[in-house]
Amino acid sequence: MSKILVTGGTGYIGSHTVVELHNAGYTPVIIDNLSNSSLKILDQIEKIIGVKPEFHQFDLCEETLVTNFVKNNPDITGIIHFAASKAVGESVEKPLKYYRNNFFSLINILQAYNDKKINFVFSSSCTVYGEPDQLPVTESAPVKKATSPYGNTKQIAEEILEESANAYGNYNVIALRYFNPVGAHESALIGELPLGVPQNLLPFITQTAIGKREKLTVFGGDYDTPDGSCIRDYIHVVDLAKAHVAAIKLLEKGNPNGNYDVFNVGTGNGYSVLEAITAFENESGRKLNYTIGPRRGGDIIKVWGDVTKSTQQLGWTAQLGIDQMMSSAWAWEKYLQEQPIA
Numbered sequence: 001m002s003k004i005l006v007t008g009g010t011g012y013i014g015s016h017t018v019v020e021l022h023n024a025g026y027t028p029v030i031i032d033n034l035s036n037s038s039l040k041i042l043d044q045i046e047k048i049i050g051v052k053p054e055f056h057q058f059d060l061c062e063e064t065l066v067t068n069f070v071k072n073n074p075d076i077t078g079i080i081h082f083a084a085s086k087a088v089g090e091s092v093e094k095p096l097k098y099y100r101n102n103f104f105s106l107i108n109i110l111q112a113y114n115d116k117k118i119n120f121v122f123s124s125s126c127t128v129y130g131e132p133d134q135l136p137v138t139e140s141a142p143v144k145k146a147t148s149p150y151g152n153t154k155q156i157a158e159e160i161l162e163e164s165a166n167a168y169g170n171y172n173v174i175a176l177r178y179f180n181p182v183g184a185h186e187s188a189l190i191g192e193l194p195l196g197v198p199q200n201l202l203p204f205i206t207q208t209a210i211g212k213r214e215k216l217t218v219f220g221g222d223y224d225t226p227d228g229s230c231i232r233d234y235i236h237v238v239d240l241a242k243a244h245v246a247a248i249k250l251l252e253k254g255n256p257n258g259n260y261d262v263f264n265v266g267t268g269n270g271y272s273v274l275e276a277i278t279a280f281e282n283e284s285g286r287k288l289n290y291t292i293g294p295r296r297g298g299d300i301i302k303v304w305g306d307v308t309k310s311t312q313q314l315g316w317t318a319q320l321g322i323d324q325m326m327s328s329a330w331a332w333e334k335y336l337q338e339q340p341i342a
């Protein structure tokens with residue numbers, strides 16, 4: 001069973017991808033510094049797949065630790081790189097933390113693998129498109145000036161990967177541009193674990209519904225959209241995890257598009273914030289306490305993906321709908337109330 005390194009593998013998307021890699025017959029190996037996750041996630045993953053994944057705790061910004069790991073683990077054939085700081089708002093307040101963490105970790109891994117063939121899947125984001133000129137947005141849409149240091153680190157990381165793949169020839173790279181990951185594993189044993197006040201919509205919805213937050217503020221109700229609230233392409237985290245397995249398989253088979261490629265990973269459907277709230281209320285049976293407040297700086301008004309390339313060339317299509325996204329997110333929140341993990 002080929003070994004796949006999953007950096008950030010105890011995180012939200014990382015942990016779901018570890019499960020799907022195991023289900024697909026791979027052996028996932030996790031590196032995580034636990035700066036934004038909990039060691040208990042390993043026990044939760046074990047409850048799902050029956051084995052505790054191999055785990056190494058260290059900071060990928062420490063070059064010698066990375067090179068020693070690679071030297072001592074020669075049988076890793078592929079890498080899925082999630083480890084990065086990812087809060088848009090925090091990146092505006094602390095840009096140096098984001099540039100240091102997101103670039104040092106990426107460059108250390110690439111340098112450590114510079115003398116061998118390696119398949120590399122990168123966690124990118126639709127944020128690279130900014131406010132698209134055309135919707136649905138395709139992979140050939142222009143990358144626009146990032147609206148946050150977080151988004152800028154994703155854009156520059158894609159450039160680092162493309163230029164390295166073209167220059168050295170040993171890196172086979174796929175960048176997956178995620179839309180908005182939401183939901184949780186059907187077991188409700190893993191899910192999004194925001195430490196502190198949630199930045200993203202879904203955890204704020206579920207924490208409000210369960211009574212941890214007093215109310216949700218909808219950031220803006222006067223946008224140029226049918227109901228005035230922003231539109232996003234929400235994608236179930238399990239579908240997203242499966243896209244990473246499909247990317248590893250395509251790299252192992254040989255990607256006819258070459259040694260650097262990009263895929264949109266979304267559903268192709270846009271839902272407004274208010275529509276997402278309604279979908280949650282229908283699935284949970286809970287009336288959500290929310291108000292319409294001022295706009296949040298930096299928000300894109302509407303973005304959803306054209307996922308034709310992923311369907312035709314990656315051999316992957318999202319299977320789960322907004323109802324399963326909401327019901328699984330709610331089941332996870334209720335689980336956390338009984339068994340706090342953080």
Ligand code: WQD
Binds near residue numbers: 179200299
């Ligand atoms: C979604 C919508 C908000 C909270 C960012 C990054 C993306 C990815 C996910 C890391 C927006 C509205 C939110 C709230 C609200 N990053 N909202 N009240 O900003 O689309 O994407 O996070 O994984 O790369 O760009 O996600 O969930 O923060 O916001 O009204 O309390 O919900 O205004 O319209 P976003 P989000």
